[in-house]
Amino acid sequence: MTVQDWFxxxxxxxxxxxxxxxxxxxxxxxxxxxxxxxxxxxxxxxxIEENSMVCPVCDYHFRVSARTRIEQLFDEGSxxxxxxxxxxxxxxxxxxxxxxxxxxxxxxxxxxxxxAVITGIGTIEGHKxxxxxxxxxxxxxxxxxxxxxxxxxIIEKAIELRxxxxxxxxxxxxxxxxxxxxxxxxxxxxxxxxxxxxAGLLYVNVITDPTFGGVTASFGTxxxxxxxxxGARVGFAGRRVIEQTIRQKLPSxxxxxxxxxxxxxxxxVSPRKELRDTLANILSMHEQGVQ
Amino acid sequence: xxxxxxxxxxxLEIQKEIEKLKQMSLESGMxxxxxxxxxxxxxxxxxxxxxxNLNPAQKMQIARHPERPKFLDYVxxxxxxxxxxxxxxxxxxxxxxxGGLAKLDGRPVMIIGTMKGKSTKENLEYxxxxxxxxxxxxxxxxxxxxxxxxxxxxxxxxxxxxxxxISAEKHAQGAAIAYNLKEMQKLKVPxxxxxxxxxxxxxxxxLAVANKVYLLEHAYYTVISPEGCASILWRDAxxxxxxxxxxxxxAPHLLKFGIIDGMIKEPMGGAHTDYEVMANEMKSTIxxxxxELDGMSGEDLRNQxxxxxxxxxxxxx
Ligand SMILES: [Zn+2]
Numbered sequence: 001m002t003v004q005d006w007f008x009x010x011x012x013x014x015x016x017x018x019x020x021x022x023x024x025x026x027x028x029x030x031x032x033x034x035x036x037x038x039x040x041x042x043x044x045x046x047x048i049e050e051n052s053m054v055c056p057v058c059d060y061h062f063r064v065s066a067r068t069r070i071e072q073l074f075d076e077g078s079x080x081x082x083x084x085x086x087x088x089x090x091x092x093x094x095x096x097x098x099x100x101x102x103x104x105x106x107x108x109x110x111x112x113x114x115x116a117v118i119t120g121i122g123t124i125e126g127h128k129x130x131x132x133x134x135x136x137x138x139x140x141x142x143x144x145x146x147x148x149x150x151x152x153x154i155i156e157k158a159i160e161l162r163x164x165x166x167x168x169x170x171x172x173x174x175x176x177x178x179x180x181x182x183x184x185x186x187x188x189x190x191x192x193x194x195x196x197x198x199a200g201l202l203y204v205n206v207i208t209d210p211t212f213g214g215v216t217a218s219f220g221t222x223x224x225x226x227x228x229x230x231g232a233r234v235g236f237a238g239r240r241v242i243e244q245t246i247r248q249k250l251p252s253x254x255x256x257x258x259x260x261x262x263x264x265x266x267x268x269v270s271p272r273k274e275l276r277d278t279l280a281n282i283l284s285m286h287e288q289g290v291q
Numbered sequence: 292x293x294x295x296x297x298x299x300x301x302x303l304e305i306q307k308e309i310e311k312l313k314q315m316s317l318e319s320g321m322x323x324x325x326x327x328x329x330x331x332x333x334x335x336x337x338x339x340x341x342x343x344n345l346n347p348a349q350k351m352q353i354a355r356h357p358e359r360p361k362f363l364d365y366v367x368x369x370x371x372x373x374x375x376x377x378x379x380x381x382x383x384x385x386x387x388x389x390g391g392l393a394k395l396d397g398r399p400v401m402i403i404g405t406m407k408g409k410s411t412k413e414n415l416e417y418x419x420x421x422x423x424x425x426x427x428x429x430x431x432x433x434x435x436x437x438x439x440x441x442x443x444x445x446x447x448x449x450x451x452x453x454x455x456x457i458s459a460e461k462h463a464q465g466a467a468i469a470y471n472l473k474e475m476q477k478l479k480v481p482x483x484x485x486x487x488x489x490x491x492x493x494x495x496x497x498l499a500v501a502n503k504v505y506l507l508e509h510a511y512y513t514v515i516s517p518e519g520c521a522s523i524l525w526r527d528a529x530x531x532x533x534x535x536x537x538x539x540x541x542a543p544h545l546l547k548f549g550i551i552d553g554m555i556k557e558p559m560g561g562a563h564t565d566y567e568v569m570a571n572e573m574k575s576t577i578x579x580x581x582x583e584l585d586g587m588s589g590e591d592l593r594n595q596x597x598x599x600x601x602x603x604x605x606x607x608x
Binding site: 083087097144152175176187190194250 | 461513544
């Protein structure tokens with residue numbers, strides 16, 4: 001055995017011992033640990049949380065809840081929720097493999113939210129703005145009557161108070177369980193965007209992973225400025241539907257934020273950590289009022 | 292009747308019996324008129340009952356009938372002097388959306404619709420009625436034209452949805468639809484939308500932010516195709532009947548939810564059995580709607596449109 005071999009062996013033994021220690025630690029406190037879904041690294045949950053829910057190893061952006069997103073973007077204590085009491089109903093008595101009523105109850109319990117969006121007013125580095133932030137964990141961030149109503153109301157509130165609006169989207173699309181009523185939320189929110197337009201107020205979209213279907217085809221892409229979060233997947237039709245229709249495999253970067261930027265659909269692709277500064281900067285340049 | 296539906300078979304059986312009796316009476320000289328009359332009456336009654344009680348899946352079959360009148364059939368039967376206006380002016384003429392100027396009872400209008408074909412060749416030209424983003428942008432150009440020259444806008448919609456493809460995504464299918472929804476709200480002219488067959492998803496809505504929205508008797512209007520819904524929620528596209536039923540996609544439900552302003556009656560047996568009767572019925576609905584909207588100012592029309600969609604939805608607080 002050469003000296004080099006000896007060092008190699010010792011190094012390997014050390015690595016193995018550390019891995020074993022880590023395993024013991026994980027087994028002792030499994031709740032503290034998680035695996036990155038992207039790079040497979042064993043990570044302390046705390047380390048991801050302290051890193052804005054971004055993997056410290058590979059920069060993968062984990063999905064965040066609406067509440068976390070608001071904490072990340074808005075000045076501490078500046079945020080006031082509006083229209084939080086609006087709750088969904090089951091107008092169609094919809095039942096698939098599970099009833100809509102049960103799905104609502106489960107989603108409410110899981111997220112602590114009444115539905116898939118939080119609306120309110122807050123400040124970002126001192127710049128006051130109205131906002132709607134969606135939560136993907138509530139039935140895939142789907143837009144039914146409640147999402148449509150809250151988004152419309154916060155836009156109307158912004159017009160009344162002459163504030164800009166920021167919409168952070170994360171949605172699989174319109175909520176099937178409310179059928180045509182969900183479809184009409186696309187019209188309703190877009191009509192509100194028309195009035196926001198005419199009021200000369202700034203509207204910014206922040207598109208996060210994933211944003212599809214009825215939200216992409218309504219208030220989700222009607223902003224004066226569109227920012228996509230790094231790594232977000234965005235589109236109208238889902239990847240699977242397109243693959244089935246055209247019977248060919250799609251490129252791996254298809255419908256990513258970066259792909260959208262390449263095809264002229266978004267203004268800015270921002271890493272999560274820069275999002276707050278990006279938004280503050282944009283807001284700061286639209287405060288002279290409009291002719 | 293090569294295009295009869297399965298559920299129409301009992302009527303065909305009765306009609307065969309009637310033919311037999313007629314033949315018999317001709318050959319034998321017997322007077323069978325009374326029997327024939329009774330049978331004919333029964334057949335008519337049966338048909339009426341059948342078509343008044345169709346389930347959503349049967350309506351879907353009628354709405355998707357290959358011979359169902361298409362957009363250009365309605366234009367030709369309802370209007371005169373049609374001048375088709377082509378293209379989005381930035382590179383494409385999407386044939387899935389057709390539009391142009393026409394006269395309706397002598398009055399100039401802008402008429403725009405999704406177009407399907409009746410043969411494979413035609414369907415390839417019109418992409419089975421599934422528009423690309425360029426189609427929505429062409430429609431938008433025509434909306435602006437109508438707005439500039441104070442022409443009422445009529446849209447006729449029959450689409451399985453906006454096309455899901457690579458180019459459609461590259462060219463922002465979602466944003467193209469969204470932009471139409473927003474810009475339609477701003478129009479200062481009357482807008483009337485009619486769902487004449489399939490009214491699926493944002494692809495249909497992209498032409499339907501209107502002051503008045505109507506649905507043909509056997510047409511349907513839904514957030515997602517029943518097949519799409521079945522494959523997501525039931526994980527089985529063949530559960531489309533269950534999905535169609537659960538989605539409540541037909542006129543009576545849509546009226547109840549305040550989604551549509553009215554249902555346009557189809558000739559007995561469906562729109563494809565009598566183009567002229569169908570077109571006349573549609574035309575008189577449009578003329579009535581126009582006379583209701585005619586007294587309104589541009590601002591009134593915008594407000595009416597806003598309030599109409601503003602009210603839609605179901606929630607508690
Ligand atoms: Zn990672």
